[in-house]
Amino acid sequence: MAERMATSLQRESSPGGTERGPALLTIRNLVINGLVDDTVVPILRGIDLDVNRGEVVGLIGESGAGKSTLGLAALGIVNEGCILVDGSITFDGIDLRNSPESAKRDLRGARIAYVAQSAAASFNPAHKLIDQVVESAEIHKTEPRKRAVEKAITLFGSLALPDPTRIGERYPHQVSGGQLQRLMTAMAMNCRPDLIIFDEPTTALDVTTQVEVLTAIRNVVQKFGTAAIYISHDLALVSQMAHRIVVLKDGVKVEEAETRRMLAAPEHPYTRTLWAVRSLEKPPASAAPPILDIRHINAAYGQLRVLEDVSLTVQRGHTVAVVGESGSGKTTLARVVCGLMEVQQGEVVFDGTRLPPLRGARNADVLRRIQLVYQSADTSLNPSHTVRKLLSRPLRLYCGLRGSAGNRRANELLDMIELSGAYIDRYPSELSGGQKQRISIARALAANPDLIVCDEVTSSLDQVVQEGILKLLMSLQKELSISYLFITHDLATVNAIADEVAVMHRGRVVRVGEKNTVLSPPFDGYTQLLMSSVPQMNPDWLDGVIQNRVGVITPARFAK
């Protein structure tokens, strides 16, 4: 405990650190352009960045801001299709822009390492983990294999991986996503590099797993005094790791400040929008008759039970948020409501009538009144249909609108989702992520539904875009008194949109009720864990979580 306090103190006492000699990494006036269909698109427009020895710099911005490009540039890598136009990249006195490829290769893995967002895609599934972890040591011949393996095993221990001596004998598919991400950190750390680039290392993980990985990463980075660039779109996460935060927008640095100063007093208005969703809060709604009543549902995939005795009620014009980590059965519940998944027991009652369990047996009117909006608009909009076709088909099918009447309604729908009619002849690939999600909402609205099941509709979007979508959903609810069954893992989203909340864990509803009741103490064990796992806009949050959790509860042991 004392050691932990010491390290956290040390983290705070090493700010900018300009007094400690020249910076480890210096990037000056970096300009990188991308080529999209023969058109030059600027990605980075003159970025300056310094990373000192032992310092963690957070890099934050929405997708497309150029974070990853900058992260790769620190390795001296410019992606295919991108051109380094101007600027310099200097690592410990070595000019990375003009060095030959062989010189850069000697640095990579040995002195600069990279941890990618998707660990699953970065490990070779055909080789044992330990072979891949010590690979860079073997390639760079820094030490004999035996010593590298020993070092790796020590690292596994510091990263709180289970069974450090033997986990390396497993293959990538035999460990969990959170463990794989920690193993990748071990792979990067094993040569004791001077600088590590973390590119959204926890974005693909659950909130509860995210805390473990974040803690593990922070511990080893502090232990070895490694300098790091930590890239993320989540300011709360970055503020746990970084001494200093750099905010990027459209390839330009909009703000750079020491972590605490930035959180306390962000100077640029753009920085403030980064926690946009957190400022939304839905006022409580008055009671209404139920529109959807889920009673004692049991469902299973083969032998695996995914829903156990789940009951839930959605009132007309209300939003019920279903929260829980992945694998808790949230999405299965949504599929049961839509008739896409067979149930073993229980029933779904919609507006007073009991629904047939599968969609094939439901009549067209029920199909119209319950609409589903998917998590990823990329996969739920047919890429070969224009917006016009996407919207006019349900209009024709459900409302019998054709030709000019259908067109008029399609334009109205675009208006409702705050997109102009100019978008009507575009293909989904010509829209941004947020616009696509708006189109899928419009497609659901075309049916004039009573209930929209939203399956993680905002989780793949940036904060600002999320805020826009959530505001849109709320205003539509007010206007059309639609009910939402809102599946999410993000408690900030819950706060923004929900009237009632159901917390799911391992296929059961562990806590349900009005939002303020569910989200205020006293908590049950799992809700406590979930609540405490949500990153707060407070650089001391992680320290607090670690202290509170010592010996009390860990997700791995939270089996029952």
Added chain:
Amino acid sequence: MVEMPHTTEGSSRAERTSGRRSRFSYALRKAPLNVKLCFAVVAVYLFAVFFAGLIAPFGESELVSPEPFGPWNSVNLLGTDQLGRDVLSRLIYGARNSIGIAVVTTAIAFLLGGTLGIIAALFRGWVDQVVARVIDVFMAIPQLIFALMLLSIFGTSIQNLIIIIAVLDSTRVFRLARALAMNVAVTDYVESAQLRGENLLWLIAHEILPNIRPILVAEFGLRFCFVFLTISSLSFLGLGVQPPTADWGSMVRENASLITFGDLTPLVPATAIAVITVAINFIVDWYLQISGASNG
């Protein structure tokens, strides 16, 4: 991309407003020279198909010379065949028969195999099992021998030829279409269409087909070549297109003996087959390239 409603990105605005067709013609204009040349070759062949009666100097089975196997001269540019018919005229008429039969056969094969493949992918389960196993049985028998067998059972009319080759070739199309459609059938947009209550025809024609089209079109070009060669081989063996109808495969067979005398006439229809096969393959490669690039 920065997302803001009501804002439009200024870049490539013109390209967006234009439709798919002009995108194709744009790509064609930017195509490399060999692809343009191949298009020209196909155009020449098509011209021969449609205007054979106008450009051929003699009739299809008209006896123009008492002398069989006549040499190349100013009247019969490519000489005469074993019955004294003009080889050039038969070559031009042969384009109509050979290409026409191959196109119709390939089209039927794709209609049959493509539809079955998509249906198998959509329904899975026993439908998929039954169709796929029957197709497996068909594929287990060597194609040319199977075709010869069926042709001798049902007789060698042009309709029979087309139907038999189409059915046998549809097995390959089925395999491809099923594999491609499997990937599309599990996407959210197909599920969402099913959830909307769409019928089978809509699912096939609007949700799945447009997304597997580029590869199917490319495969159409390749299949066309194979069908063309199969029919030519059958004709060469005497079980394909029957005399007096002109066909490149049978023309090679009928004049084959000339090659031993150093006369190149039998190589002319053979070259005609080779050239269109090569041209179509180039076009197919190019099409795959541009459609792959634009679909991401």
